[in-house]
Amino acid sequence: MSKSEGDEKILSYNDVVLRKADLDILNGPCYLNDRIIEFYFSYLCACHPSEDILLSPPSIAFWIMNCPDTDGLKDFLQPLNLLDRNLVIFPVNDNNDVSKAEGGNHWSVLVFYREANLFVHHDSCKGVNNSSAKRLYRAVARFMGVTNSTSEPSYVECSESPQQVNGHDCGLYVTAISRSICRWYEQERKEVGGGDGFLWFSAVAKEVTPSLVADMRSEILGLIRSFMALKEYQPASK
Secondary structure, three states: HHHHHHOOEEEOOOOOOHHHHHHHHHHHHOOOOOHHHHHHHHHHHHHOOOEEEOOHHHHHHHHHHOOOOHHHHHHHHHOOOHOOOEEEEEEEEEEOOOOOOOOOEEEEEEEHHHOOOOEEEEOOOOOOOOOHHHHHHHHHHOOOOHHHHHHHOEEOOOOOOOOOOOOOOOOHHHHHHHHHHHHHHHHHHHOOOOOOOOHHHHHHHOOOOOOHHHHHHHHHHHHHHHHHHHHOOOOOOO
């Protein structure tokens, strides 16, 4: 496929524009890019339309991690309404070069849960992204403004995070784990009362299996194709 063919716009979903090259990524055993993860996060937002939940686009998380003007972050973060969010999910990429688009070699997910004043890092590859996740945590923690707390949120690595079985499915684990946590927040948390901040761990461990993750690739691809068939999601121009 030529570069111009790969750049052809195929879908406009909310603020996300997907291109033909993104379909090729999903058709093969390839590393997910920013656009696909942003699309799926946007879809999850539509499935769980709660003001309590924020699923950050990869570009936002990347800029928070690498913004050279830490004092200027406050204004940048204001539209996210972090103080009103109970659950915030950030995709983490190990790219630290702001001049390199779609760089990096690994995805993981960092989750903030306000009721526990806690950040939890889920890494599907034995903590490879630990340093990147901690960099994001250190950059954003002071802006979370947890009520009735005199300390910034804590940070933990989830030792129970499901582990990938190959070198290219880390982005799919991010989508699957994020979906599981959103479901837990909406359903299981209400049933058990919530409050200790650890309750989604068992739900994620149970739901996010290698076979489910393998199916996520075709599931996302099918989702994109279903939206492509609807006129309202046709891109404005090719």
